[in-house]
Amino acid sequence: MLKLIVCGYNGAMGKMLKECIEKTSDTVLVAGVARSAQTGTCDGDVKLFHTFDDCDVEADAVIDFSHPGNLDAMLRYVKRTKTPVVIATTGFDEEQNKAIEETSKEVPVLLSHNTAVGVNVVIELVKEAAKLLEGFDIEIIEKHHNRKEDAPSGTAKMLISAIKEVLPESHEVYGRSGRSCKRQPGDIGVSSVRAGNIISDHDVLFCSDSETVTIAHHSQSNAIFADGSIQAAKFLIESPAGLYEMKDILKF
Incomplete structure:
Protein backbone atom coordinates (compact mmCIF):
# COMPACT_ATOMS: atom_id res chain seq x y z
CA MET A 1 0.00 0.00 0.00
CA ALA A 116 -2.25 15.40 -16.80
CA VAL A 117 -1.18 12.65 -19.20
CA GLY A 118 -3.04 14.25 -22.12
CA VAL A 119 -1.35 17.63 -21.64
CA ASN A 120 2.08 16.04 -21.77
CA VAL A 121 1.13 14.25 -24.99
CA VAL A 122 -0.01 17.63 -26.39
CA ILE A 123 3.36 19.14 -25.52
CA GLU A 124 5.09 16.46 -27.60
CA LEU A 125 2.67 17.07 -30.49
CA VAL A 126 3.40 20.81 -30.33
CA LYS A 127 7.11 20.09 -30.50
CA GLU A 128 6.61 17.97 -33.63
CA ALA A 129 4.36 20.61 -35.21
CA ALA A 130 7.00 23.27 -34.62
CA LYS A 131 9.44 21.10 -36.58
CA LEU A 132 7.07 20.46 -39.47
CA LEU A 133 5.29 23.82 -39.83
CA GLU A 134 8.31 25.94 -40.62
CA GLY A 135 7.57 29.64 -40.97
CA PHE A 136 4.12 29.47 -39.37
CA ASP A 137 3.21 32.11 -36.78
CA ILE A 138 2.71 30.58 -33.31
CA GLU A 139 0.23 31.80 -30.70
CA ILE A 140 -0.65 30.26 -27.32
CA ILE A 141 -3.96 31.03 -25.61
CA GLU A 142 -4.39 29.74 -22.04
CA LYS A 143 -7.57 30.03 -19.99
CA HIS A 144 -8.12 29.41 -16.28
CA HIS A 145 -10.57 30.24 -13.51
CA ASN A 146 -10.67 33.69 -11.96
CA ARG A 147 -8.90 32.52 -8.78
CA LYS A 148 -5.61 31.54 -10.42
CA GLU A 149 -2.84 33.85 -9.22
CA ASP A 150 0.03 33.32 -11.68
CA ALA A 151 0.10 34.14 -15.38
CA PRO A 152 0.99 32.81 -17.82
CA SER A 153 0.15 29.33 -16.64
CA GLY A 154 2.84 26.78 -15.89
CA THR A 155 1.52 24.69 -18.77
CA ALA A 156 1.93 27.63 -21.15
CA LYS A 157 5.54 27.88 -19.99
CA MET A 158 5.99 24.16 -20.72
CA LEU A 159 4.60 24.71 -24.22
CA ILE A 160 6.93 27.66 -24.78
CA SER A 161 9.94 25.61 -23.66
CA ALA A 162 8.95 22.78 -26.01
CA ILE A 163 8.71 25.17 -28.96
CA LYS A 164 12.05 26.81 -28.10
CA GLU A 165 13.73 23.39 -28.07
CA VAL A 166 12.90 23.20 -31.77
CA LEU A 167 13.11 26.93 -32.56
CA PRO A 168 15.83 28.29 -30.23
CA GLU A 169 15.76 31.75 -31.84
CA SER A 170 12.09 32.24 -30.96
CA HIS A 171 10.97 34.41 -28.05
CA GLU A 172 7.72 34.85 -26.12
CA VAL A 173 5.56 37.98 -26.27
CA TYR A 174 2.98 38.34 -23.49
CA GLY A 175 -0.15 40.13 -24.69
CA ARG A 176 -0.17 42.87 -27.27
CA SER A 177 -1.06 46.53 -26.82
CA GLY A 178 0.04 49.93 -28.07
CA ARG A 179 1.40 51.05 -31.41
CA SER A 180 4.35 48.63 -31.51
CA CYS A 181 2.40 45.38 -31.36
CA LYS A 182 3.05 44.17 -34.92
CA ARG A 183 4.30 40.60 -34.97
CA GLN A 184 8.05 40.23 -35.28
CA PRO A 185 9.94 37.21 -36.66
CA GLY A 186 10.31 34.52 -34.01
CA ASP A 187 7.45 35.77 -31.83
CA ILE A 188 5.54 33.23 -29.72
CA GLY A 189 2.43 35.15 -28.74
CA VAL A 190 1.03 34.26 -25.31
CA SER A 191 -2.41 35.35 -24.08
CA SER A 192 -3.91 34.64 -20.65
CA VAL A 193 -7.61 34.54 -19.77
CA ARG A 194 -8.83 34.47 -16.15
CA ALA A 195 -12.59 34.07 -15.99
CA GLY A 196 -15.36 32.15 -14.26
CA ASN A 197 -14.64 28.56 -13.33
CA ILE A 198 -12.57 27.45 -16.35
CA ILE A 199 -10.47 24.52 -15.17
CA SER A 200 -7.58 24.62 -17.66
CA ASP A 201 -7.69 25.22 -21.42
CA HIS A 202 -4.69 25.56 -23.74
CA ASP A 203 -4.72 26.20 -27.48
CA VAL A 204 -1.61 26.44 -29.64
CA LEU A 205 -2.19 28.01 -33.05
CA PHE A 206 0.18 27.56 -36.01
CA CYS A 207 -0.89 30.09 -38.66
CA SER A 208 0.25 30.76 -42.22
CA ASP A 209 -1.30 33.10 -44.78
CA SER A 210 -3.59 30.33 -46.00
CA GLU A 211 -4.24 27.89 -43.14
CA THR A 212 -4.35 27.47 -39.37
CA VAL A 213 -3.47 24.35 -37.42
CA THR A 214 -4.69 24.23 -33.80
CA ILE A 215 -3.51 21.80 -31.14
CA ALA A 216 -5.71 22.02 -28.07
CA HIS A 217 -6.23 20.51 -24.66
CA HIS A 218 -9.36 21.22 -22.59
CA SER A 219 -9.67 19.89 -19.05
CA GLN A 220 -13.11 18.71 -18.00
CA SER A 221 -12.15 17.75 -14.44
Whole structure:
Protein backbone atom coordinates (compact mmCIF):
# COMPACT_ATOMS: atom_id res chain seq x y z
CA MET A 1 0.00 0.00 0.00
CA LEU A 2 1.46 3.36 -1.07
CA LYS A 3 1.27 5.86 1.82
CA LEU A 4 0.88 9.47 0.67
CA ILE A 5 1.01 12.94 2.21
CA VAL A 6 -0.82 15.74 0.38
CA CYS A 7 0.41 19.32 0.62
CA GLY A 8 -2.42 21.75 -0.09
CA TYR A 9 -4.89 19.39 1.55
CA ASN A 10 -7.71 21.93 1.98
CA GLY A 11 -7.47 23.38 -1.52
CA ALA A 12 -9.53 22.37 -4.54
CA MET A 13 -6.81 20.11 -5.89
CA GLY A 14 -6.12 18.68 -2.42
CA LYS A 15 -9.76 17.68 -2.08
CA MET A 16 -9.78 16.14 -5.55
CA LEU A 17 -6.56 14.29 -4.81
CA LYS A 18 -8.07 12.90 -1.60
CA GLU A 19 -11.01 11.50 -3.61
CA CYS A 20 -8.72 9.94 -6.21
CA ILE A 21 -6.45 8.36 -3.58
CA GLU A 22 -9.50 6.84 -1.85
CA LYS A 23 -10.63 5.37 -5.18
CA THR A 24 -7.19 3.89 -5.95
CA SER A 25 -6.91 0.42 -4.42
CA ASP A 26 -3.17 0.48 -3.67
CA THR A 27 -2.88 3.98 -2.14
CA VAL A 28 -3.76 5.47 1.24
CA LEU A 29 -3.69 9.07 2.47
CA VAL A 30 -1.92 9.28 5.83
CA ALA A 31 -1.46 13.05 6.34
CA GLY A 32 -2.42 16.42 4.95
CA VAL A 33 -0.55 19.73 5.16
CA ALA A 34 -2.34 23.06 4.66
CA ARG A 35 -1.82 26.60 5.86
CA SER A 36 -5.48 26.63 6.94
CA ALA A 37 -5.09 23.42 8.99
CA GLN A 38 -4.39 23.20 12.69
CA THR A 39 -1.55 20.89 13.65
CA GLY A 40 -2.74 17.94 15.73
CA THR A 41 -6.25 17.76 14.29
CA CYS A 42 -7.54 14.93 12.13
CA ASP A 43 -9.88 14.49 9.18
CA GLY A 44 -11.03 10.94 9.77
CA ASP A 45 -7.86 8.84 9.70
CA VAL A 46 -5.83 11.63 8.09
CA LYS A 47 -3.56 13.61 10.44
CA LEU A 48 -3.40 17.32 9.62
CA PHE A 49 -0.50 19.76 9.97
CA HIS A 50 -0.16 23.51 9.49
CA THR A 51 3.36 23.14 8.07
CA PHE A 52 5.80 20.37 7.22
CA ASP A 53 7.99 21.59 10.07
CA ASP A 54 5.29 20.14 12.37
CA CYS A 55 4.81 16.91 10.44
CA ASP A 56 5.87 13.74 12.28
CA VAL A 57 4.21 11.28 9.90
CA GLU A 58 6.32 9.23 7.51
CA ALA A 59 5.08 8.24 4.06
CA ASP A 60 6.25 6.71 0.79
CA ALA A 61 5.76 9.96 -1.16
CA VAL A 62 4.54 13.55 -0.92
CA ILE A 63 2.29 15.16 -3.53
CA ASP A 64 2.22 18.97 -3.57
CA PHE A 65 -0.63 21.01 -5.06
CA SER A 66 -0.37 24.12 -2.93
CA HIS A 67 1.44 27.46 -2.88
CA PRO A 68 5.10 28.48 -3.37
CA GLY A 69 5.13 29.66 0.25
CA ASN A 70 5.04 26.02 1.42
CA LEU A 71 8.13 24.98 -0.52
CA ASP A 72 10.95 25.57 1.97
CA ALA A 73 9.40 23.57 4.82
CA MET A 74 8.39 20.79 2.44
CA LEU A 75 11.91 20.49 1.02
CA ARG A 76 13.32 20.35 4.54
CA TYR A 77 10.92 17.49 5.32
CA VAL A 78 11.66 15.40 2.22
CA LYS A 79 15.42 15.81 2.65
CA ARG A 80 15.22 14.89 6.33
CA THR A 81 13.06 11.81 5.72
CA LYS A 82 14.38 10.95 2.21
CA THR A 83 10.81 10.97 0.88
CA PRO A 84 10.15 11.27 -2.88
CA VAL A 85 8.04 14.30 -3.80
CA VAL A 86 5.78 15.21 -6.71
CA ILE A 87 5.71 19.01 -7.05
CA ALA A 88 2.76 20.22 -9.13
CA THR A 89 2.59 23.75 -7.72
CA THR A 90 3.25 26.68 -10.08
CA GLY A 91 4.61 30.19 -9.63
CA PHE A 92 8.09 29.42 -8.23
CA ASP A 93 10.80 32.04 -8.60
CA GLU A 94 14.35 31.35 -9.77
CA GLU A 95 15.70 30.83 -6.26
CA GLN A 96 12.98 28.30 -5.46
CA ASN A 97 13.62 26.40 -8.68
CA LYS A 98 17.29 26.17 -7.71
CA ALA A 99 16.29 24.83 -4.27
CA ILE A 100 14.16 22.14 -5.95
CA GLU A 101 17.08 21.18 -8.19
CA GLU A 102 19.43 20.93 -5.19
CA THR A 103 16.92 18.75 -3.31
CA SER A 104 16.70 16.39 -6.30
CA LYS A 105 20.37 15.48 -5.72
CA GLU A 106 19.29 13.81 -2.48
CA VAL A 107 15.77 12.48 -3.18
CA PRO A 108 13.62 11.72 -6.25
CA VAL A 109 11.71 14.85 -7.29
CA LEU A 110 9.18 15.16 -10.09
CA LEU A 111 8.49 18.77 -11.04
CA SER A 112 5.66 19.40 -13.46
CA HIS A 113 3.40 22.38 -14.00
CA ASN A 114 0.81 19.94 -15.35
CA THR A 115 0.55 16.27 -14.35
CA ALA A 116 -2.25 15.40 -16.80
CA VAL A 117 -1.18 12.65 -19.20
CA GLY A 118 -3.04 14.25 -22.12
CA VAL A 119 -1.35 17.63 -21.64
CA ASN A 120 2.08 16.04 -21.77
CA VAL A 121 1.13 14.25 -24.99
CA VAL A 122 -0.01 17.63 -26.39
CA ILE A 123 3.36 19.14 -25.52
CA GLU A 124 5.09 16.46 -27.60
CA LEU A 125 2.67 17.07 -30.49
CA VAL A 126 3.40 20.81 -30.33
CA LYS A 127 7.11 20.09 -30.50
CA GLU A 128 6.61 17.97 -33.63
CA ALA A 129 4.36 20.61 -35.21
CA ALA A 130 7.00 23.27 -34.62
CA LYS A 131 9.44 21.10 -36.58
CA LEU A 132 7.07 20.46 -39.47
CA LEU A 133 5.29 23.82 -39.83
CA GLU A 134 8.31 25.94 -40.62
CA GLY A 135 7.57 29.64 -40.97
CA PHE A 136 4.12 29.47 -39.37
CA ASP A 137 3.21 32.11 -36.78
CA ILE A 138 2.71 30.58 -33.31
CA GLU A 139 0.23 31.80 -30.70
CA ILE A 140 -0.65 30.26 -27.32
CA ILE A 141 -3.96 31.03 -25.61
CA GLU A 142 -4.39 29.74 -22.04
CA LYS A 143 -7.57 30.03 -19.99
CA HIS A 144 -8.12 29.41 -16.28
CA HIS A 145 -10.57 30.24 -13.51
CA ASN A 146 -10.67 33.69 -11.96
CA ARG A 147 -8.90 32.52 -8.78
CA LYS A 148 -5.61 31.54 -10.42
CA GLU A 149 -2.84 33.85 -9.22
CA ASP A 150 0.03 33.32 -11.68
CA ALA A 151 0.10 34.14 -15.38
CA PRO A 152 0.99 32.81 -17.82
CA SER A 153 0.15 29.33 -16.64
CA GLY A 154 2.84 26.78 -15.89
CA THR A 155 1.52 24.69 -18.77
CA ALA A 156 1.93 27.63 -21.15
CA LYS A 157 5.54 27.88 -19.99
CA MET A 158 5.99 24.16 -20.72
CA LEU A 159 4.60 24.71 -24.22
CA ILE A 160 6.93 27.66 -24.78
CA SER A 161 9.94 25.61 -23.66
CA ALA A 162 8.95 22.78 -26.01
CA ILE A 163 8.71 25.17 -28.96
CA LYS A 164 12.05 26.81 -28.10
CA GLU A 165 13.73 23.39 -28.07
CA VAL A 166 12.90 23.20 -31.77
CA LEU A 167 13.11 26.93 -32.56
CA PRO A 168 15.83 28.29 -30.23
CA GLU A 169 15.76 31.75 -31.84
CA SER A 170 12.09 32.24 -30.96
CA HIS A 171 10.97 34.41 -28.05
CA GLU A 172 7.72 34.85 -26.12
CA VAL A 173 5.56 37.98 -26.27
CA TYR A 174 2.98 38.34 -23.49
CA GLY A 175 -0.15 40.13 -24.69
CA ARG A 176 -0.17 42.87 -27.27
CA SER A 177 -1.06 46.53 -26.82
CA GLY A 178 0.04 49.93 -28.07
CA ARG A 179 1.40 51.05 -31.41
CA SER A 180 4.35 48.63 -31.51
CA CYS A 181 2.40 45.38 -31.36
CA LYS A 182 3.05 44.17 -34.92
CA ARG A 183 4.30 40.60 -34.97
CA GLN A 184 8.05 40.23 -35.28
CA PRO A 185 9.94 37.21 -36.66
CA GLY A 186 10.31 34.52 -34.01
CA ASP A 187 7.45 35.77 -31.83
CA ILE A 188 5.54 33.23 -29.72
CA GLY A 189 2.43 35.15 -28.74
CA VAL A 190 1.03 34.26 -25.31
CA SER A 191 -2.41 35.35 -24.08
CA SER A 192 -3.91 34.64 -20.65
CA VAL A 193 -7.61 34.54 -19.77
CA ARG A 194 -8.83 34.47 -16.15
CA ALA A 195 -12.59 34.07 -15.99
CA GLY A 196 -15.36 32.15 -14.26
CA ASN A 197 -14.64 28.56 -13.33
CA ILE A 198 -12.57 27.45 -16.35
CA ILE A 199 -10.47 24.52 -15.17
CA SER A 200 -7.58 24.62 -17.66
CA ASP A 201 -7.69 25.22 -21.42
CA HIS A 202 -4.69 25.56 -23.74
CA ASP A 203 -4.72 26.20 -27.48
CA VAL A 204 -1.61 26.44 -29.64
CA LEU A 205 -2.19 28.01 -33.05
CA PHE A 206 0.18 27.56 -36.01
CA CYS A 207 -0.89 30.09 -38.66
CA SER A 208 0.25 30.76 -42.22
CA ASP A 209 -1.30 33.10 -44.78
CA SER A 210 -3.59 30.33 -46.00
CA GLU A 211 -4.24 27.89 -43.14
CA THR A 212 -4.35 27.47 -39.37
CA VAL A 213 -3.47 24.35 -37.42
CA THR A 214 -4.69 24.23 -33.80
CA ILE A 215 -3.51 21.80 -31.14
CA ALA A 216 -5.71 22.02 -28.07
CA HIS A 217 -6.23 20.51 -24.66
CA HIS A 218 -9.36 21.22 -22.59
CA SER A 219 -9.67 19.89 -19.05
CA GLN A 220 -13.11 18.71 -18.00
CA SER A 221 -12.15 17.75 -14.44
CA ASN A 222 -9.32 18.31 -11.97
CA ALA A 223 -9.19 14.53 -11.61
CA ILE A 224 -6.80 14.33 -14.58
CA PHE A 225 -4.14 16.20 -12.59
CA ALA A 226 -4.71 14.14 -9.45
CA ASP A 227 -4.55 10.81 -11.30
CA GLY A 228 -1.36 11.87 -13.07
CA SER A 229 0.27 12.89 -9.80
CA ILE A 230 -0.51 9.50 -8.22
CA GLN A 231 1.02 7.82 -11.26
CA ALA A 232 4.07 10.06 -10.79
CA ALA A 233 4.37 9.12 -7.09
CA LYS A 234 4.37 5.41 -7.99
CA PHE A 235 7.13 6.09 -10.51
CA LEU A 236 9.29 8.00 -8.00
CA ILE A 237 9.33 5.33 -5.29
CA GLU A 238 11.05 3.02 -7.79
CA SER A 239 13.52 5.69 -8.96
CA PRO A 240 16.90 6.97 -7.72
CA ALA A 241 17.44 10.58 -6.64
CA GLY A 242 17.09 13.00 -9.53
CA LEU A 243 14.87 15.63 -11.13
CA TYR A 244 12.14 14.09 -13.27
CA GLU A 245 9.35 15.26 -15.59
CA MET A 246 6.09 13.63 -16.67
CA LYS A 247 7.69 12.67 -19.98
CA ASP A 248 10.02 10.35 -18.02
CA ILE A 249 6.97 8.44 -16.77
CA LEU A 250 5.35 8.34 -20.20
CA LYS A 251 8.65 7.28 -21.82
CA PHE A 252 8.56 9.77 -24.68
